[in-house]
Amino acid sequence: MSGPVCLIESDENGKFHVIKEAKDILDGINEPVVVVSVVGLYRTGKSYLMNRLAGQQLGFALGNTIESKTKGIWMWCIPHPSITGQTLVLLDTEGLGDIDKGDSKNDSWIFCLAVLLSSTLVYNSRGTIDNDAVQKLHYITELAERIKIKSPSSPSEEDDVAGEEDYNFVCFFPSFVWCVRDFTLELEIAGKQVTEDEYLDFALTLKKGRSKTISDYNLPRECIRSYFPSQKCFVFLSPASVENMKFLESLEEQDLEPAFLEATGRFCEYIFAESAVKTLKGGHQITGKMFGDLAQIYVDTISSGQVPCLEDAVVALANLENQAAVEEALQVYKSGMEEVKKKFPVNVTDVTQEHQSVSSLATSEFIKRSFKDDNQEYLKKLEVSSGYKLTKYG
Numbered sequence: 001m002s003g004p005v006c007l008i009e010s011d012e013n014g015k016f017h018v019i020k021e022a023k024d025i026l027d028g029i030n031e032p033v034v035v036v037s038v039v040g041l042y043r044t045g046k047s048y049l050m051n052r053l054a055g056q057q058l059g060f061a062l063g064n065t066i067e068s069k070t071k072g073i074w075m076w077c078i079p080h081p082s083i084t085g086q087t088l089v090l091l092d093t094e095g096l097g098d099i100d101k102g103d104s105k106n107d108s109w110i111f112c113l114a115v116l117l118s119s120t121l122v123y124n125s126r127g128t129i130d131n132d133a134v135q136k137l138h139y140i141t142e143l144a145e146r147i148k149i150k151s152p153s154s155p156s157e158e159d160d161v162a163g164e165e166d167y168n169f170v171c172f173f174p175s176f177v178w179c180v181r182d183f184t185l186e187l188e189i190a191g192k193q194v195t196e197d198e199y200l201d202f203a204l205t206l207k208k209g210r211s212k213t214i215s216d217y218n219l220p221r222e223c224i225r226s227y228f229p230s231q232k233c234f235v236f237l238s239p240a241s242v243e244n245m246k247f248l249e250s251l252e253e254q255d256l257e258p259a260f261l262e263a264t265g266r267f268c269e270y271i272f273a274e275s276a277v278k279t280l281k282g283g284h285q286i287t288g289k290m291f292g293d294l295a296q297i298y299v300d301t302i303s304s305g306q307v308p309c310l311e312d313a314v315v316a317l318a319n320l321e322n323q324a325a326v327e328e329a330l331q332v333y334k335s336g337m338e339e340v341k342k343k344f345p346v347n348v349t350d351v352t353q354e355h356q357s358v359s360s361l362a363t364s365e366f367i368k369r370s371f372k373d374d375n376q377e378y379l380k381k382l383e384v385s386s387g388y389k390l391t392k393y394g
């Protein structure tokens with residue numbers, strides 16, 4: 001894929017759509033995908049950071065004015081820089097909090113989609129992680145209303161001890177990385193040198209007490225701590241001198257500040273080494289094709305005015321994949337039987353044996369791709385269809 005394309009756009013009525021060109025690209029990716037998204041306030045250098053991850057000077061479009069640039073969610077699929085057989089999907093999102101746009105509902109859904117779709121969520125902000133910065137992450141406190149884990153239609157009686165986890169976002173949410181840009185302070189707390197992670201941990205310290213002010217202060221911090229399986233922090237100095245900042249996009253490596261290069265190097269290394277393949281609830285790893293279907297499922301749900309549900313999405317995705325697995329297996333079966341046919345005339349015993357081996361090859365192809373076929377509904381479909389072929393060939 002040569003450059004980024006728009007994956008999800010929102011129309012003038014605030015409805016989201018998956019763009020066909022992006023879906024077509026994803027349909028052609030049968031490898032597992034690691035999905036890294038960046039979210040944060042508008043004009044904070046998100047697209048620039050994503051280009052660094054892609055190892056490219058140009059890619060996601062940056063703007064040089066104060067107007068927000070990225071709209072909707074953009075996608076760039078590249079071969080994983082350090083793992084063969086995986087694709088890295090970078091998602092660059094529309095900046096949050098643009099007053100001109102004045103649509104906080106759109107912002108909340110963009111944030112929510114980034115959480116739902118990624119295996120690593122990068123939150124990008126400028127300056128320091130002070131209370132103001134944490135409060136600006138209020139989108140996180142709305143997630144409990146915007147994402148359901150359990151399907152309302154699923155039976156609750158098997159909610160055994162393990163089932164309790166189903167109410168726990170931490171089992172299904174991406175890992176969380178906070179990138180602080182143009183950081184100018186010393187990494188020091190009470191005169192003691194601290195790491196970036198300790199700095200984040202300190203900024204997320206909860207206050208004791210039950211007053212409204214204290215619970216408002218604590219809420220986003222509690223959400224960050226409890227929703228995401230890991231929290232990591234990187235601080236970056238300004239990328240270039242004041243006079244060079246105007247041409248940031250066209251600056252060569254040697255014109256960038258060494259400290260900035262060092263931080264981006266560590267950040268990229270961490271993302272490449274630690275970001276996991278995107279999985280569904282239940283742990284099934286997804287391919288690029290499934291990722292496109294997943295985006296479509298969530299976008300359709302949101303556009304229809306409903307709240308996306310992780311469990312429903314798995315069922316919908318499993319149905320699509322299992323149907324495709326049946327068709328693929330039938331194809332294997334059909335071409336296998338064509339080969340057998342070429343050997344005709346053969347005796348009944350040989351035909352039965354050949355048929356059995358073609359059938360089991362088809363079944364194993366099906367099993368490789370299918371998942372969550374709990375009642376073997378699709379496996380039976382395959383058997384019925386190939387049984388039909390048997391009478392035709394037999």
Ligand SMILES: Nc1nc2c(ncn2[C@@H]2O[C@H](COP(=O)(O)OP(=O)(O)OP(=O)(O)O)[C@@H](O)[C@H]2O)c(=O)[nH]1
Pocket residue numbers: 041042043044045046047048049061062063064065067068069070071093094095096181182236237238239245248249
């Ligand atoms: N000061 C500073 N400017 C940066 C940094 N990174 C990028 N920029 C510049 O800031 C401007 C905005 O950068 P983008 O990467 O487009 O920011 P964004 O967050 O994607 O912006 P939106 O898509 O509008 O939300 C551009 O002029 C960049 O050259 C940085 O680390 N520090």
Ligand SMILES: [Mg+2]
Pocket residue numbers: 046047048061062069070092093095
């Ligand atoms: Mg941008």
